[in-house]
Amino acid sequence: MAKMQAVTITTPITGEVIPLNQVDDPVFSTGMMGLGFGVQPTSGQVLAPVSGTVTMIAATKHALGFTTPDNHLEVLVHLGIDTVALGGAPFTLNVEAGDTVQAGDVVATMDLDAIKASNKQTTVVLAVTNATDKLAHLDVTPGKATAGQTVAKGRLNAATFNAKRQGRLKPVDHYDELATAIVENVGGVENINSLIHCITRLRFYLKDESLANDDVIADLKGVIDVAKAGGQYQVVIGAAVTDVYDAVVKLIGPEYTNDAATAKVVADTNAAAQQPTTFGGKIKHGFSSLIGVITGSMIPVIGLLAASGILKGILALLTTYKLVSATASTYVIINAMSDSVFYFLPIFVGFTAAKKLGADPVIMGIVGGVLTYPSLVSIAASGKTISTFMGMSINASFFGLPVHLASYTYSIFPMIAGAWLASKLEPWLKRVIPTVLRMIFLPLFEVVIVSGVILLFLGPIITVLSTGLANLIVTVYNLSPAISGLLIGGFYQVLVIFGLHWAVIPIVANDIATTGHSYLNAIVSATMVAQGGAVLAIALKSKLANIQELAWPATISAFAGVTEPAMYGINLKYGRAFITASIGAAVGGFLTGLMHVNMWGFTGSLIGFTSFVNPKGMDFSFTGFWIASIATIVVSFTLTWLFGFKDEDAQTVKRAPKKRHLGAA
Template identity: 70%
Template sequence: MKQVQLFTPVAGQLIPLSAIQDPVFSQGMMGKGFGIEPSTATLLAPVGGRVTMVADTLHAIEFTADNGLEVLVHLGIDTVELGDQPPFKITVQPDDQVEAGDPIGTMDREAIVAAGKQPTVIVAVTNTMDKVAQLTPQLGTVNAGMVGAVVDLKCDVQPVAGKPQTGKYATLASEIITNVGGAANVKSVIHCITRVRFYLKDEAQADDTAIRNLNGVIDVAKAGGQYQVVIGPAVNDVYDAIVSQLGPGFGDAEASTAAMEKEARQAAWQKMSAWQKVKHALSSLIGVITGSMIPVIGLLAASGILKGVLALLTTFNVVSDKATTYVIINAMGDSVFYFLPIFVGFTAAKKLGADPVIMGIVGGVLTYPSIVALAGGKATGQLLGMAINADFFGLPVHVASYTYSIFPMIAGAWLASKLEPWLKRVIPTVLRMIFVPLIEVVLISGAIVLVVGPIITAFSGALATGIMAIYALSPAISGLVIGGFYQVLVIFGLHWAIIPIVVNDITTTGHSYLNAIVSATMVAQGGAVLAIALKSKVASVKELAWPATISAFCGVTEPAMYGINLKYGRAFVTASIGGAVGGFLTGLLDVNMWGFAGSLIGVTSFINPQGLDFSLYGFLLASAATIVVSFTLTYLFGFSDADVQHVKVAPKKKRLGEEVA
């Protein structure tokens, strides 16, 4: 006996036929099937095949599936009476060929309810007597395009799949689906940088051992209500193959996934102690930061390496920093950092459940040339230690620089995730398309520019004052403090307190002792991620750690920090300890710096233009000590493959003449 699948034509609450308030359907007179109380307007084809009927009143569409099932989609109850002004728009015609999940039209739920009718969407197999042995509906909340029912066929026919099972990873995808309990056991599926993450109805049905031993699977992990199949670098391809075979809708489950995760988080939160809540909040913040950065880590690493190469070209006078060649290459290496708010806005919104496109636009507002010009413009006064460089309806404001920043956008995405659901509740459906984006862009952009930015600037100003006071007291102590905490400041965008001091030092005196300390923190991040690159046996970790190491030693620490060190917690701590040691030695040895480029790639910045002095040797000694400390601590205490929960222990090979246990 073969099983096939009927997909949900609309999102909503899936109910059994017996619950439908129409005796023709509830008693099975039209065949077995299910109903859905719809929550969205878009309609999808429940099967792949040919459209055989579209009612004149547009309230019913019938399909003949490729496997022979005749499937009726009935829109609402007694809606045939609305034929003079049908609340439906159907985009298919008889004889059209469709794939399961293809859009076939829309229905106006509000208009149906206003007419006194019920909007229940009914799916029925009209040739049940000939074809169907059993039909099992998948009751509960569903997205459009998910499996709505599993059908046991009477005859031996080819099962329906969302797409043909072809491609390099089709076999692996098929084996994974089979061993997680089949498509009927899958609620939805998502993926991250290394793992395909299933939400299963019953995890007990999954065969962990069988999946671990599949060629192409690294391991299996279970966390947060997810059944995680660790794939590594090929995760995108395997995920696409899985979704292709499961059918449409499984990979488009952000809303249901977010709801499940929110429910689990709320239940766990109630059981936590006060200290556990603090730790959980910090862990969640780090998770949002790293999760928002992961999609662009590869770009950041590549750009960091390119910026390092450009630094070498200018250092050895191969390219002048005034030449157009320099301008073009610099744009290639710098654009991802300059426009980082746009990318982070998009990824943070996806992570937090807000609209990614709207947050990308907010990021565009912050990097808009006029805003950038305001941030760098001449101050007209001071307010609470902040330079007043603009006004808003006559109110004096401070406009900060947001290029290279991430935290303001993450804060904005969080605000949007709270604002957006409320807007959708209070704004009528017909007005949402225009007014939800309009209000969100205005309020979120305004909140960042007028509130979040000035708050960060105020904190930065206070930090700058404190740092300069410590530095005046003791360069070694300030090196210890700055070296230990500078990369923490980077996470929250507070490092901008130090950058203006460095810029002022170099432009007025030609050198900066403070920048030399900052350089040590870059070396520390590189030393820590180098330890992980050498220690880890996990392919996906090594593949990210090596370019992140190169990028950090080229002066760009974001890939090392967000992609590896901060993500695994202890590694960031051990890197920070290495930075503290390096900063302490840099200050103690009175190391000076005559350029902006830091880390190992900036070695020439430590050569005094007036003649070689101890700054170069001090830099080399401090950098060596930084690498040794951060590398050793990370290798011994800061990281293990257990942190990623996907180390696969290869089975012992059988020796000649040895029996298999």
């Protein structure tokens, strides 16, 4: 009888066996997936940890499930952390679902170097996913172990042991009852738009999330938790997700499924950090969350921004050397190619920010279209002033109310704020608008309210703040060019993040229009060079392919005068790099002001070197530009190399479990 109760499990891979609570993924480390252990592998060959049937293989090859024939234990082997995003590339499988294997059979290989190069962790996790129902305990022996070596021993619990001895142990679990309960509590079939799944979760797209009974679903036997992210209603199941998915599909019909999306879906819901209790901690947490939303919203378009920035640099060179006239149709066409992603940036950011914050992406894309609508852009750019208020020009009216319409092209912060508002507004609208009217009136009210808030309130507030800052900048510059260069250089890119830099642009334009040059623009140019110097250090220092893939084009783009890819894609995302870049910019700005470097054009950064040539004859501004730029690069590059970034910043993303917001496996 003791033998019938015994359970032994071997390590599926050679390496360092670690307790489950040391695995860097809360779904596993907290035991939600069952008892087990982790392995830090030193070899890529994967063996079957138990004898039995291969019952599950993930579409992306990063996870395999086994069921033992005698005890019916369900054993999950998960290859790496968050490796679902790699699409199966680093994995080679030797088995298929339905195959029978013996413990020690080679079932797969994993390319450890490729996984590391993709900025993912190689940790292999083994979990007995039905341990709660089957096992009394499972003891793990940590330390170095060779693949196939027994590292975990346990015993069946009394119920399983007795059922096995009496020959009534069920060969499989049935999920029809669970599927019925889930469908009923997400609001019924009529509330489901579509359904996909990943390795641990059912991912519903619901018509109205407010109809779902979160607490009831979370308490169902077989459900680990409920999470909401990216417009999805996620029911966390665990390794049995494919069985539950099949049962749900059998219940609601295949027309609600999307196999392509299921194959590509990645686990993108990170655990929320533990809420801080101190005031300072709350401020820091709030700012960190804001930066996370900003960078997360920008990442999907960073590649486009980098490409467009490089194209802008090429166009600047073509016009500088008189190869293309600024009035020629060739210039217009190339400029449209390079400028469209910036001009319509509110549309793209509205879409991505909505996905990040859980609002409707299409509706927020339309709001972005409102802000970039040609007629409104024309009013903002016309320079027309009906009256003034707090130093702000009133250039329009709305039902008789004076309004300041600002330009929102190239801007991101108003759309992120709008997406946050929409994420709060949508659930309320869904509750108060009858279902039969929701398809028309929900987008109607949301577009009107969110657009109105941005145009009538948020935009003017940003304009007042930026105008005040611009006046302060001019005052400080008149007192001391060097001190103003230090301050402007250090903080200008911070203003860019929040859209507060727009009032500086008219000052630069007015300076060039009236005097033909701008000392202020020369300082702004140094901040672009600094972002490029910092991201160049990261491009050279990092050994991670995904970091290099973004850092190199971001470097070129920044030196071509477009800093968004460097700032949002790398420097701001990893925090310290943005600080070291800002210190470099402060140095560059200080030297620019100290040497009274002047600028006779709009194009800045290294690509704009000809803007520092005095049309009346070469003077010290050209030399000063190079001195300040080289010093800026040296400082930002060196500080970033030494203190601003290391690959562990990208490799280690700490997670903490929190109810309703689990990190996805």
